[in-house]
Amino acid sequence: MSATILGSGIAGISAGYHLNKKGVRNIIYEKDADWGGLCGHFVIDGFLFDRFVHLSFATDENDQKLFSSSVGMQEHIPFPSNYYQGIWLRHPAQNNLAPLKTEEKVNIITDFINRSQKEVSEISDYSEWLKVQYGNYFAEHFPFAYTRKYWGVEAKELETKWVGVRMYTPDLKQVLEGSYETQDECFYFAKKMYYPKQGGFRSIMALCRDGLDIRFNKKVVKIDPLQKTLLFSDGKIEFYEQLISTLPLPEIIKMLSTVPKEVLEATKRLRHTCGYQVSLGFNRPDVAKHLWFYIYDEDILSARVYSPSLKSPNNAPAGCSSLQAEIFFDNKSEILPPEIVLKNTIDNLIKLEIFKEEDIVVKDIRFEPYANVTFVHTIYEDREIILDYLRALDISSIGRFGKWEYQWSHQAFNDGKQL
Numbered sequence: 001m002s003a004t005i006l007g008s009g010i011a012g013i014s015a016g017y018h019l020n021k022k023g024v025r026n027i028i029y030e031k032d033a034d035w036g037g038l039c040g041h042f043v044i045d046g047f048l049f050d051r052f053v054h055l056s057f058a059t060d061e062n063d064q065k066l067f068s069s070s071v072g073m074q075e076h077i078p079f080p081s082n083y084y085q086g087i088w089l090r091h092p093a094q095n096n097l098a099p100l101k102t103e104e105k106v107n108i109i110t111d112f113i114n115r116s117q118k119e120v121s122e123i124s125d126y127s128e129w130l131k132v133q134y135g136n137y138f139a140e141h142f143p144f145a146y147t148r149k150y151w152g153v154e155a156k157e158l159e160t161k162w163v164g165v166r167m168y169t170p171d172l173k174q175v176l177e178g179s180y181e182t183q184d185e186c187f188y189f190a191k192k193m194y195y196p197k198q199g200g201f202r203s204i205m206a207l208c209r210d211g212l213d214i215r216f217n218k219k220v221v222k223i224d225p226l227q228k229t230l231l232f233s234d235g236k237i238e239f240y241e242q243l244i245s246t247l248p249l250p251e252i253i254k255m256l257s258t259v260p261k262e263v264l265e266a267t268k269r270l271r272h273t274c275g276y277q278v279s280l281g282f283n284r285p286d287v288a289k290h291l292w293f294y295i296y297d298e299d300i301l302s303a304r305v306y307s308p309s310l311k312s313p314n315n316a317p318a319g320c321s322s323l324q325a326e327i328f329f330d331n332k333s334e335i336l337p338p339e340i341v342l343k344n345t346i347d348n349l350i351k352l353e354i355f356k357e358e359d360i361v362v363k364d365i366r367f368e369p370y371a372n373v374t375f376v377h378t379i380y381e382d383r384e385i386i387l388d389y390l391r392a393l394d395i396s397s398i399g400r401f402g403k404w405e406y407q408w409s410h411q412a413f414n415d416g417k418q419l
């Protein structure tokens, strides 16, 4: 028996590694010239930038050991920050209202006390969930705005099962304490995060990648599940026995012919975000003050900014530092051109006095067509229709976009292992 794996992101690498351990021959086909997928990186003039933020908070002890035996890890305590209308607040903002003006604090706390006491289990709409958890004023000024920036949609368009531990829900005591004094406690859902000292985020997979047969620049364009063949963009055809795909569901559906109407319609209803990364290198060591921070103001396109050089000093040349900003769009909305996004990001970060134009030595913008799966109300039925169809064709679909889930890297890794 042999397996063919599509995609060399962490899900594909994990599938290949675990199949090798079982003695199952496998080949990975990757459209890019390098491995790692979204966990990969690029280097410009000695500055290493991951493809989006990427810190590891794997929970499984064996996975942690495997990742840290691949590369030395640097530990980080996540103390992100928030920028809101000229004010910096520690994260999560709802527990750290202290720097806000009195009038705004009174509005937030009054609405928090008077919020509806509905059972969270009865709520299926994210906008209602936010109002019930935080009160109307906070919901409207903070997460509603952030939802438009991060998910590219209104909160009411989202369901709530994805939220899980991602949003901290304080009690009145915590809200009051945080409105007098910024809290020192880390309220982030992961109390510690890890990042490789060398080689960017994908180095956590270095041991797994060793010994894998990855064929690069092999973009699959057509799959024939009856003949069990793959057609590549270079015109070559390959046979497969068992097929494992980590490709986004909308992409794999396009590669199949005679897809039932119901499956095509379900695929059309899937929503996801696309994202730009604005990567900046500086000729000073001290530009980055926060490992990452969120921006709530909607005239600033960036939703989140983080520092590759704080993740590891080896991500920048000696005496330098770096930042990377993320800007997201819903796949069905208008996506602004890169030059506008780049200018908006740099101009605003200069206005925030984070750096000066003359500090910049590297300036880059790149686009990722798939960033986050969007949890619109129809997601669960639609993705089941598509996955059922792929199962019927004997195609195993795994990973963040192959399962169409909100997976972190260790979860995508686990997908490959489980399979």
Ligand SMILES: Cc1cc2nc3c(=O)[nH]c(=O)nc-3n(C[C@H](O)[C@H](O)[C@H](O)COP(=O)(O)OP(=O)(O)OC[C@H]3O[C@@H](n4cnc5c(N)ncnc54)[C@H](O)[C@@H]3O)c2cc1C
Pocket (backbone or CB within 6 Å): 006, 007, 008, 009, 010, 011, 012, 029, 030, 031, 032, 035, 036, 037, 038, 039, 052, 053, 054, 055, 056, 057, 218, 219, 220, 221, 246, 247, 248, 251, 275, 326, 370, 371, 372, 398, 399, 400, 401, 402, 407, 408, 409, 410, 412
């Ligand atoms: C903004 C953002 C921030 C994140 N931050 C974190 C974080 O801090 N910590 C964390 O653990 N996780 C984080 N993640 C999640 C993490 O990136 C994913 O869970 C993980 O990378 C998914 O891996 P994958 O293998 O499933 O998919 P991918 O990495 O997308 O791999 C799919 C692979 O398939 C290849 N491919 C696509 N089409 C074809 C084709 N036609 N033919 C051949 N190959 C093809 C692609 O090039 C790619 O290599 C973040 C994600 C985003 C978007």
